[in-house]
Amino acid sequence: xxxxxxECRATSDELKGNNMDEALKAKLDEARERMNSQQDGIxxxxxxxxxxMRGWAxxxxxxxxxxxxxxxxxxxxxxxSQIEERIEQLVHDNPTLSSxxxxxxxxxxxxxxxxxxxxxxxxxxxDMVG
Numbered sequence: 001x002x003x004x005x006x007e008c009r010a011t012s013d014e015l016k017g018n019n020m021d022e023a024l025k026a027k028l029d030e031a032r033e034r035m036n037s038q039q040d041g042i043x044x045x046x047x048x049x050x051x052x053m054r055g056w057a058x059x060x061x062x063x064x065x066x067x068x069x070x071x072x073x074x075x076x077x078x079x080x081s082q083i084e085e086r087i088e089q090l091v092h093d094n095p096t097l098s099s100x101x102x103x104x105x106x107x108x109x110x111x112x113x114x115x116x117x118x119x120x121x122x123x124x125x126x127d128m129v130g
Contacts, residue, residue, distance in 0.1 A: 020082045028083070031071050032124045038064050072128055083129050090122050097122055 042064060045057035075083070091097045094114045114122075 020086050021079075024079055024082055028125070028128070032120070035064070035068060035071075036120070036124075038067075068127070075128065080129050083125050087122065087125050087129070090118060090125075094118055094122075 038060075042057045042060050045053045045060075048054055048057070096114055097118075
């Protein structure tokens with residue numbers, strides 16, 4: 001049974017994408033959960049009918065942005081490399097995530113058939129290395 005070169009390469013790429021250091025994966029998962037929960041509260045209050053609540057939400061955004069920036073700065077070059085490999089793996093597994101397949105604003109096509117969890121991870125990781 002012969003194995004094609006492209007099949008070997010895809011398997012190698014898949015393994016490479018799944019080799020994210022467990023400590024880094026745990027660090028990213030914890031940060032994503034914390035930052036997303038903060039942002040959810042801020043976004044909810046931004047839409048509140050009460051002007052004071054909207055003002056409070058704007059005031060909370062600056063520290064949330066600072067925390068996100070501080071977290072980005074704490075990532076090492078090796079961390080960034082692993083994150084970029086994971087992003088590549090996500091795009092390989094979900095081609096609709098690639099920028100060349102992205103929908104244009106106002107497009108009538110269906111949204112990509114990717115789970116919310118994958119989208120959340122993908123956009124969070126892009127934000128961390130972006």
